[in-house]
Amino acid sequence: MINSTPQVVTIAGSDSGGGAGIQADLKTFQARNAFGMSIIVALTAQNTYGVQDSMAIPSTFIEEQFDSLAADFSIGAAKTGMLADVERVETVVKKLQQVDFGPLVVDPVMVAKGGHHLLQSDAVKTINEKLLPLATIVTPNLPEAEVIIGQRIVTDQEMIEAAKKLQAFGTQNVVVKGGHSQNKEAADFVLLASGEGFWMSAPRVATANTHGTGDTFSACIAAELAKGAELKEAIIIGKKFIQAAISQPIFVGHGHGPTNHWAELTADISIK
DSSP states (O other): OTTOSOEEEEEEEEETTSSSHHHHHHHHHHHTTOEEEEEEEEEEEEETTEEEEEEEOOHHHHHHHHHHHHTTOOOOEEEEOOOBSHHHHHHHHHHHHHSOOOSEEEOOOOBOTTSOBSBOGGGHHHIIIIIGGGOSEEOOBHHHHHHHHTSOOOSHHHHHHHHHHHHTTTOSEEEEBOTTSOSSEEEEEEEOTTSOEEEEEEEOOOOSOOBTHHHHHHHHHHHHHHTTOOHHHHHHHHHHHHHHHHHSOOOOSSSSOBOOTTOOOOOOOEEO
């Protein structure tokens, strides 16, 4: 029975306000019945108004966290979030190459809701060249995808082309999230390593409580992979989970509030 419980790790930054980052990931893991653990790469002073300050963790201590977990646990999947800068990205890449934490979900976190930069601009090239080739799946929103591929994305066809360009960096599977688009529904395009592509759509919800949506979506995928789900199934469950977390609101703070991590899974999405 030792290490038989599904285990998943988040490699990311801490959100003192609890709505995003490590805290959102751990809440999502728990909600999806996977045991969550963390490797903290950065700290933030943060609330629903935004990020007031951030501080990177020393790389040697990040390495020690990796080694500590690898020595004891049987981790079935991992995800990355806020990685701060070139040094921290390179440290995480080096350690991921040394350990076996299962499938890797990369959420290329760049900017917080309030506009605070969570990734230094010169680290984007390092992510493209060194982290994305290690990823089982990458889950950028439209602004993040635009930065990675270096061009604007407006139309559905441009989202499809962006997914292909992201895949060319070496990541096997891609979800380009359409929450920032002007479309009537929040539609995400998925491109799998097999060449299969499909859209996941859900009704938009009029709310300011969307803090941590990207973290929660990617964390749900990681939790499902750790439990042994097929990737396509894990992605669809992730969409259902984040739609539920947005559409079944909780009310915390005065600004961009968090999503509801104990929401009941919704069927209110379409796949085509």
